[in-house]
Amino acid sequence: MSNTDATMIDSNPEQQKATKPICKTPWYLDQPLGDLKMKYQYIQYKEDLRLRDATLNPETSKYSLGVSVLQENSKRNRYCDIMPYERNRVTLETLDSTNDYINASYIKLDFLANTKKYYIATQGPTRRTVNQFWTMVFQKCVLGPDVVIVMVTPLVEQNREKCFLYWPSSTSISKNMHIPRVQNVNGKNDVSIFEEDLNLEFISEEKYYHSPLSDATEHHHNHIYTKLKLTNRQTGECKNIHHLYFDRWADMSSPTSVDNILGLITHCNELNAKFGNPIISHCSAGVGRTGTFIALDYLYTSFLQNNKNLVPFVKPGSLSTQGHAFVKTDHLQQQQQLEDLVQKTVLKLRLQRMHMVQTFDQYVFLYKAVETFFAAD
16 A cells, blocks of 8 residues: 555554554445346336337437348347347458348446456357357457457257357367358358358367355366367468356356356456457357346456455445545546446446346346455455
8 A cells, every 4th residue: 555545554553453444345235125126127218218219210329220130130140139239239341242240249348447348249159150250259359369258158948049059069070160251141142251261170178167256166167168279271370269168057047156157257357368359258149148247247357456445435425434544536436436336337238238137137146246256355
């Protein structure tokens, strides 16, 4: 702690103990369930207004769905009611004005101090869209050779496909997959032509057990970590793919363990630390579990990067610091004391992709998770 960042504390140990700055648990983690319900309803209400505007004003709305609603792109959407906004959809780099559409959205979160993160939120690939998915991975992760993909859905739930098996695994007959330049999704009128002719190769697979909040190793693995190599067959350029498969998260629900999802987040960020490519995350639709993962990843990252600021968290309207030696805060930190940062995170996500954090159960889980890592600090 520097003198410029904090008030001076007496060198006497007893005095230091008595006046040590206290970092309180944020006020918004102690809200009644009814208050959380009202906040979630407000999030839904704001999104309903956006989607209504997009429907009534498809050409001029800030939240236009653009080409995602075109008939030729219907087979590129896993679900007919989950589509990206035109303004931040991922556009594939195609040749000869061929189809550049993929159901994926750029996500940027940067409203917390010292914490700016980029993601691509996308649907789970279908049999028809596997090639577009891998082409997107190669084209849109250009900051370095390492790319992290976080998959937060089982392949099948209740005998229904939630995501196509889009990568070669340890049990695959072939350890290589060809991603061609010419990709035909929905007949001759729906063709994408790319510059890249790609090969995807299986390298290794292991079960990952680490949990950040517990020293004990679980009997059941946390997630499956697969290494793949994605290579441009023409130029030899390679991407090292780190595929994290978290298969214990049912659709429309929250994870059963905060520790497990934080283990996934920790591993993801360790792998992505060097180059900082956008983290590619998907579930089935790319909104509910994906949005919950992204929200918690952002909040946990911010917590780790700022928890030594020792800023007291107090309820709105009660900014008194009487009785505490406390750290001087800048305007941003003071503003954070007034805001529900969980709700704000979800509001920011909903501006960039519809239905992010899709259920109230997932929304409540975020509060429980944030409370858990504050309590464990």
